[in-house]
Amino acid sequence: MQISPVLWQFLTKWLTSSALWPDQASTIAPWADALYIFLWLMTVVGVILVGALVLFFAIRYRKERHPEAVQIEGSTLLEATWTIIPLGIFLFVFVWGAWLYFRIYNPPADAMQVYVVGKQWMWKAEHPGGQHEINALHVPTGRPVQLTMISQDVFHSYSIPAFRVKREVIPGRYTTVWFNATKPGTYHLFCTQYCGTLHSGMIGEITVMDPADYQKWTEESTSGMSLAQNGERLFASLGCISCHSGNATASGPSLAGVYGSKIKMDDGTEQVATDGFLRDVILNPSQHVPYGYKPIMPTYQGQISEEGLIDLVEYIKGLKTNYRVQQTLDTSKSDDAAPITPVASQKVTQ
Amino acid sequence: MSTIVSLPDQSTATLPKKNYINAEHGLLSWLLTADHKRIALLYMFSITFFFFIGGFFAGMVRLELLTPAGDLMAADTYNKMFTMHGIVMIFLFLVPSVPATLGNFFLPIMIGAKDLAFPKINLLSWYLYMAAGIFVITTLVLGGVDTGWTFTTPLSTHYLNTHVATTATGIFIAGFSSIFTGLNFIVTVHRMRAPGMTWFRLPLFVWSNYAASVLMVLGTPVLAIAIVLVALERTIGIGVFDPTKGGDPLLFQHLFWFYSHPAVYIMILPGFGVISEVVSTFTRKRVFGYTAVAFSSVAIAVFGFFVWAHHMFIMGVSNYSALVFSLLTMLVAVPSAIKIFNWAFTMQKGSITFETPMLYVFGFIGLFTIGGLTGVFLGSLGMDVMLTETYFVVAHFHFVMVGGMLMAFLAGIHFWWPKMTGRMYPEGVSKFAAVVTFIGFILTFFPQFVVGYLGMPRRYAAYPAEYQVLNVLSTAGATVLGVGYMLPLFYLAWSLKYGAIAGANPWQATGLEWQIQSPPLTENFIETPIVTQEAYDYEWLAKKQERELQHVG
Numbered sequence: 001m002q003i004s005p006v007l008w009q010f011l012t013k014w015l016t017s018s019a020l021w022p023d024q025a026s027t028i029a030p031w032a033d034a035l036y037i038f039l040w041l042m043t044v045v046g047v048i049l050v051g052a053l054v055l056f057f058a059i060r061y062r063k064e065r066h067p068e069a070v071q072i073e074g075s076t077l078l079e080a081t082w083t084i085i086p087l088g089i090f091l092f093v094f095v096w097g098a099w100l101y102f103r104i105y106n107p108p109a110d111a112m113q114v115y116v117v118g119k120q121w122m123w124k125a126e127h128p129g130g131q132h133e134i135n136a137l138h139v140p141t142g143r144p145v146q147l148t149m150i151s152q153d154v155f156h157s158y159s160i161p162a163f164r165v166k167r168e169v170i171p172g173r174y175t176t177v178w179f180n181a182t183k184p185g186t187y188h189l190f191c192t193q194y195c196g197t198l199h200s201g202m203i204g205e206i207t208v209m210d211p212a213d214y215q216k217w218t219e220e221s222t223s224g225m226s227l228a229q230n231g232e233r234l235f236a237s238l239g240c241i242s243c244h245s246g247n248a249t250a251s252g253p254s255l256a257g258v259y260g261s262k263i264k265m266d267d268g269t270e271q272v273a274t275d276g277f278l279r280d281v282i283l284n285p286s287q288h289v290p291y292g293y294k295p296i297m298p299t300y301q302g303q304i305s306e307e308g309l310i311d312l313v314e315y316i317k318g319l320k321t322n323y324r325v326q327q328t329l330d331t332s333k334s335d336d337a338a339p340i341t342p343v344a345s346q347k348v349t350q
Numbered sequence: 351m352s353t354i355v356s357l358p359d360q361s362t363a364t365l366p367k368k369n370y371i372n373a374e375h376g377l378l379s380w381l382l383t384a385d386h387k388r389i390a391l392l393y394m395f396s397i398t399f400f401f402f403i404g405g406f407f408a409g410m411v412r413l414e415l416l417t418p419a420g421d422l423m424a425a426d427t428y429n430k431m432f433t434m435h436g437i438v439m440i441f442l443f444l445v446p447s448v449p450a451t452l453g454n455f456f457l458p459i460m461i462g463a464k465d466l467a468f469p470k471i472n473l474l475s476w477y478l479y480m481a482a483g484i485f486v487i488t489t490l491v492l493g494g495v496d497t498g499w500t501f502t503t504p505l506s507t508h509y510l511n512t513h514v515a516t517t518a519t520g521i522f523i524a525g526f527s528s529i530f531t532g533l534n535f536i537v538t539v540h541r542m543r544a545p546g547m548t549w550f551r552l553p554l555f556v557w558s559n560y561a562a563s564v565l566m567v568l569g570t571p572v573l574a575i576a577i578v579l580v581a582l583e584r585t586i587g588i589g590v591f592d593p594t595k596g597g598d599p600l601l602f603q604h605l606f607w608f609y610s611h612p613a614v615y616i617m618i619l620p621g622f623g624v625i626s627e628v629v630s631t632f633t634r635k636r637v638f639g640y641t642a643v644a645f646s647s648v649a650i651a652v653f654g655f656f657v658w659a660h661h662m663f664i665m666g667v668s669n670y671s672a673l674v675f676s677l678l679t680m681l682v683a684v685p686s687a688i689k690i691f692n693w694a695f696t697m698q699k700g701s702i703t704f705e706t707p708m709l710y711v712f713g714f715i716g717l718f719t720i721g722g723l724t725g726v727f728l729g730s731l732g733m734d735v736m737l738t739e740t741y742f743v744v745a746h747f748h749f750v751m752v753g754g755m756l757m758a759f760l761a762g763i764h765f766w767w768p769k770m771t772g773r774m775y776p777e778g779v780s781k782f783a784a785v786v787t788f789i790g791f792i793l794t795f796f797p798q799f800v801v802g803y804l805g806m807p808r809r810y811a812a813y814p815a816e817y818q819v820l821n822v823l824s825t826a827g828a829t830v831l832g833v834g835y836m837l838p839l840f841y842l843a844w845s846l847k848y849g850a851i852a853g854a855n856p857w858q859a860t861g862l863e864w865q866i867q868s869p870p871l872t873e874n875f876i877e878t879p880i881v882t883q884e885a886y887d888y889e890w891l892a893k894k895q896e897r898e899l900q901h902v903g
Contacts, residue, residue, distance in 0.1 A: 019816065020800050022804045022805055032735075035733050036727075039726065039727045039733065043720065043723040043724060047719050047720055050691075050715060054694050054697065054712065054715055057694065057697035057702070058697060061633070061698065061700045062702050062704075063702060063703045066701050067701055069699065069701040070635075071888065072635070073636070074638050078691075078695065079639050079688065079691075079692075083687075086684055086688075090680040093729075094680045094731075096730065097676060097729075097732045097733055097734070098732070100732020100735075101672065101734075101735065102669065103732070105669060105735075153504070153508075154504055154508075155502055155505065155599065157664065157739055159739070159740075159805065161740075162805075164735070164736045165736075166664055166736065167664055168664050168666060170665065171504060171593050172598070173666065188805060192739035193502070194429075194505070194808075194809040195505060196429075196505055196509055197426045199809060199811075200809070200810035
């Protein structure tokens with residue numbers, strides 16, 4: 001941010017303390033606000049420019065003062081000016097916006113994972129430790145949190161205005177969003193994609209806590225079973241274990257270490273075993289046959305809930321060690337993705 | 351040198367004995383007419399009717415939002431209200447408004463033609479429009495539909511038991527109505543221009559309607575396909591959009607926005623044409639940079655097809671395709687910026703008067719500039735994440751569509767009213783209405799930008815209490831806006847009987863439509879005009895009037 005730190009502090013303090021500005025509670029928020037302020041400046045300048053021109057001409061060339069119109073063809077120079085200048089500004093906005101977008105959607109490698117299932121009409125959040133929440137989410141400050149989200153029915157959209165992030169939650173595929181909360185407090189969680197009758201009732205609360213408080217909350221609200229443990233039980237009860245036992249004689253491949261690895265498929269392609277891929281294999285096994293195996297796995301479509309699928313995938317994840325590998329695949333430059341806020345950078349200089 | 355011809359003496363002036371309105375009598379002569387001007391009037395009455403239906407739903411939505419609790423109506427009633435508001439306003443008002451009324455009436459006259467290329471297809475397209483309207487009304491009577499105007503799958507296909515199929519049929523039929531209008535305009539502009547009416551002598555209103563027609567003809571079939579697929583998915587469950595059957599719900603988004611983004615330009619481009627005509631007439635000047643304005647319409651039409659995915663930045667399109675669509679969105683903003691400056695500079699060294707249409711143009715320029723620039727917010731990827739699906743989006747497209755398009759439509763109605771009816775509207779009250787509309791508009795939609803950035807999602811019947819003040823402002827504004835829209839309804843009706851006789855050319859405008867009697871004859875021209883001048887040639891007009899005066903003397 002090239003703007004003077006003092007001026008910036010003043011601006012944000014004044015704006016954020018007014019009722020006309022949302023809370024700034026994540027590392028992304030100051031960056032989004034900076035672009036927002038710039039865009040309003042652009043708009044105000046544009047409107048004043050056009051308004052002043054029109055007003056000036058309307059007064060100067062009104063009929064009483066200027067009874068004879070002078071015919072003018074046009075002017076290539078003027079037209080070039082007002083083509084190139086807006087184009088330049090818009091391209092600048094494009095670059096700035098794209099930069100911010102990549103910042104918003106590229107998670108840092110060490111993000112804490114939380115799963116979210118959207119359904120008509122509630123948000124169900126599941127922490128790997130087995131804490132379940134409905135229309136609520138507890139997160140610690142100062143730590144990147146990545147949400148892996150899926151919808152059980154229609155499109156929903158997970159929006160936290162105080163964090164300036166939002167992501168569509170889609171049936172049939174995982175989407176992710178991440179944030180790094182900076183300020184303890186409770187903030188709105190909205191569903192912003194119209195999803196049927198009680199759409200406007202799909203409001204939740206994000207509670208941001210100090211790491212110590214969060215630790216306490218985690219211990220108090222655990223159900224005693226982690227997602228992976230649930231997954232392990234499902235793995236056994238659905239009979240997966242009989243084929244994926246890991247024995248040399250088993251009719252299915254061993255799943256140890258499979259998460260995040262590249263798998264050679266029967267059709268000659270290579271697939272990376274991501275969350276989405278594993279989910280899809282369980283539901284549509286006939287379309288994902290690994291090289292050297294027969295297409296004999298039955299489909300589990302309709303037999304496992306989205307929560308169950310999350311548990312299973314979490315269990316399969318636990319069957320390996322190369323967690324970092326997967327993260328690095330997701331994020332080409334993991335160091336870039338953890339932004340330093342203007343506020344934080346000032347602290348460094350002080 | 352321009353000669354000012356005064357209005358004819360009011361006490362003795364009468365309407366021309368023979369014109370298109372009294373050429374034939376009886377209801378059937380209207381229902382079976384092939385005259386483009388009569389069809390335009392049929393459209394105008396039906397479109398106005400649907401505008402007030404849509405406006406009623408808007409009023410109900412704003413009333414519900416007066417308080418944070420969803421206390422005025424049940425949640426699903428509210429959802430039906432905003433759905434009907436969107437469907438009626440977009441498919442039955444915004445898309446056909448200017449092309450089907452003003453375009454239908456004036457496009458043939460402006461190029462010196464007796465009618466459109468296919469008069470009977472023109473009538474058919476009105477019947478299709480009415481059939482669409484009947485389906486929508488039927489939906490209402492049956493109990494409504496609550497998909498939102500975007501028909502998002504799988505919500506619309508699997509999770510709603512309302513009358514999606516009926517509404518979808520209505521929209522499907524409305525689509526054919528606009529395809530026929532578009533085809534008719536394209537063929538007419540290509541084949542029916544009077545001798546001497548070259549492409550670069552076309553009034554800009556014709557250019558912009560031509561560009562919009564191309565969009566209609568190419569874009570609407572895709573909407574039709576999307577709607578048919580939704581219907582098939584609902585009835586026999588083909589599963590194109592259903593992930594459990596191997597379909598993809600995002601496919602619907604692509605198909606839908608492939609039409610519905612260009613549709614925004616279908617709505618606004620004809621409005622641009624109106625603004626060009628009005629600005630030129632009341633500044634008594636040729637439009638600054640005619641060629642640039644004409645080509646920017648074409649540029650918008652072309653680029654308009656390559657930006658649809660900017661509605662899907664947060665929906666899981668890949669980061670890199672988001673990048674491309676954001677860039678293209680920035681590019682499509684440029685031609686609109688060009689036009690704004692061209693209109694402003696048309697006023698330079700003009701001789702400006704401030705009749706009602708011109709007031710609407712000022713309103714248009716102000717509101718459309720804000721609407722256009724706030725569109726850049728949404729085209730900018732990172733900003734869109736925060737703003738999309740909130741009231742910021744609602745404010746933005748109402749600034750463009752209501753502040754832009756509706757202002758242009760009202761400017762056009764007032765501008766051409768004397769030609770269509772032969773009578774003037776009352777100037778004082780109409781200026782008052784224009785000002786009321788502008789103030790009401792700002793008050794209604796400006797607070798929505800703020801509440802949008804605060805995070806209030808669109809399509810919410812109930813909302814957190816801290817957003818109430820801004821919502822109350824917005825609802826108060828909507829009331830003022832409602833009054834602004836009702837006024838023309840009354841004084842225009844009044845003017846049909848009591849308005850001053852307008853004469854052929856009350857504004858001293860250059861277009862061919864002003865060189866014939868008001869209201870025109872059924873066949874428009876007694877003999878086919880031979881065009882020797884460019885559009886907006888006021889020197890030609892002055893010479894012509896001088897000749898006529900000498901002839902009379």
